[in-house]
Amino acid sequence: MNKPNTFREGPDETGHFGIFGGQFVAETLMPLVHDVAEAYETAKNDPEFVKEKAYYLSQYVGRPSPLYLAQRLTDKLGGAKIYLKREDLNHTGAHKVNNTIGQILLAKRMGKTRIIAETGAGQHGVATATVCALFDIPCTIYMGTKDIERQAPNVFRMKMLGAEIKPVTVGSCSLKDAMNEAIRDWVSNVDTTYFLVGTAAGMHPFPMMVRDFQCVIGEEVREQIMEAEGRLPDTLVACIGGGSNAIGLFHPFLDDADVKIIGTEAAGKGLETGLHAASLTAGQPGVLHGNRMYLLQDEDGQIMEADSVSAGLDYPGIGPEHCWLHDIGRVEYVPVTDAEALDAFHTLTKLEGIIPALESSHAIAHAMKIAPDLPQDHIMVVNLSGRGDKDLNTVAATMGVEMGVNL
């Protein structure tokens, strides 16, 4: 495959990153999807929009988020110097709000009066409900019943924020099915409704737009690491659900050939068990939710259910730009199991006093795996995409602890 001069040009006009991406959308929605693309093109070149977004990111979200040198983790591993990009310190507790701020401002400009969103871990749901409260727009959040159960604190947060939660009881009752239901809602409410997609996947322009809104992560890291170390990092690590926190960190570094970039996908109970969410490692190209991407599917092209201890990574696909970066070899993607992520969760909590989201724990786990063999002047940046308060029930269950009973 030919190496392009830059890795940062995509997508093309029709929303393709190589063969991935595109606009595989029912006709009813197609005009709306074009409307979003047009409105976004206009908005991103409008200084007013840029200014307003910057205002909310700094004054409301609390950006820039710190780049924190995890000294005790570094010492314990005895190798690479590990920095954590503290997206967990954003208002609402994850990187998701970077995107919802951008999109709610866009929806407002488009005159939309109702917001819908899909959510897995509930972080995107919370970030959506939050900006909808802030801008006084009603919102409906689709969430699989399996996720409602394991992310109960986030469900309650969304309710407090005034969101309507629609439990999704079909299929695997997780993120994939929530996405289906959100699309069905959008088709049924075309005049009023804006679909606030939560990750860098779906039909064009969403993978591009969500990436652009998340790139603030990588742009800040560039400045912060220059200040701290006087040079760019050697390695970046981030976890991948649909791929938004990862692409946000990676994209500003794609053309820096010396920066090694690693994405971690959820290997669930282990690749060999078939119970995982490792779409790149174990999937094949296919078409779902408006775009071509690597997908977990059976021998007849039916989409398979994913499996991960982390609701935010429990999705059988992965955003199109990651699929392309995988195929051209610019980014390395590795599987991380539930057990490894849980181990990382406990390690970071005890060593640094930071409780990471189970999603982010997948990135930390891989850092813990490779750091000991790297020299001490090797600089590694791990995206701590969110905080783990939402996961305490899940973690307690893995420890055989029942919250509020046998603590």
Add this chain to the structure above:
Amino acid sequence: MNAITAKSVETRLGKRFAALKAEGRAALVTFVTAGDPDAQTGLKILQGLPGAGADIIELGMPFSDPMADGPSIQASSQRALAAGMTMKQTLDQVRTFRTQDNDTPIVLMGYYNPVYFYGVEKFVADAKEAGVDGLIIVDLPPEEESELCLPALKGGINFIYLTAPTTDDKRLPRVLENASGFVYYVSITGVTGTASAAKADVDAAVSRIRRHTDLPVAVGFGITTPEGAADVASVADAAVVGSAIVNRVRDNLDEQGRAKPGLVDEVLNFTKKLADGVRKVKK
């Protein structure tokens, strides 16, 4: 597109619409999911449909994630998949159907992934050989025509485009550019089997589409009764009924989800009523 134009693709669809025009009536297009509730029962339904008055058959290719469908057709897809239906078996059913009926057009309807996974070239060749006349792929708008529409035309299969209330006059020509067989007007903004459009709105929409094309116009989504079918038949070239038929399958399952003895008859009797509704309307 070189050499092949959409208009030059001749299938049973063209012949059927021409014959109905001569007869002075609209077509009844029936949707069922292949292999619902199981392969054997599904095949019996398929084989019985022309006799019950279906002029054109839309055969659903089951998919795990039917994003544009409401609960009825979602459930039918799930039943078929649970019973082990595959793409190969769907094509086999068309082949079997063709041993008895070489006139009734069959349009395969569904989502792109199972086709893509099967392999586009092989799919077009196998579908043509099996006796398929047209394709409706919900998630392949004209923006993605190079995926399957153009290969299908090349392989001698009509690619039928959906138009919706949101498809404005500016966009319609783009949608119709490589359309053939017929144009499918989705009469509501919504998923299948949920709401029905007002007759006046359908009338206006069909007239609008006719200003852009000579192709027959079929109207679907939300037609549930013989009267509803007759209403549509009076303004359009075809009335498509899906969820209401599929619900007859659902209503005739036992507790384990297996077909009750009368299932096929129930489905075909209902189809006959729809056909009577459509045939009452003379043009």
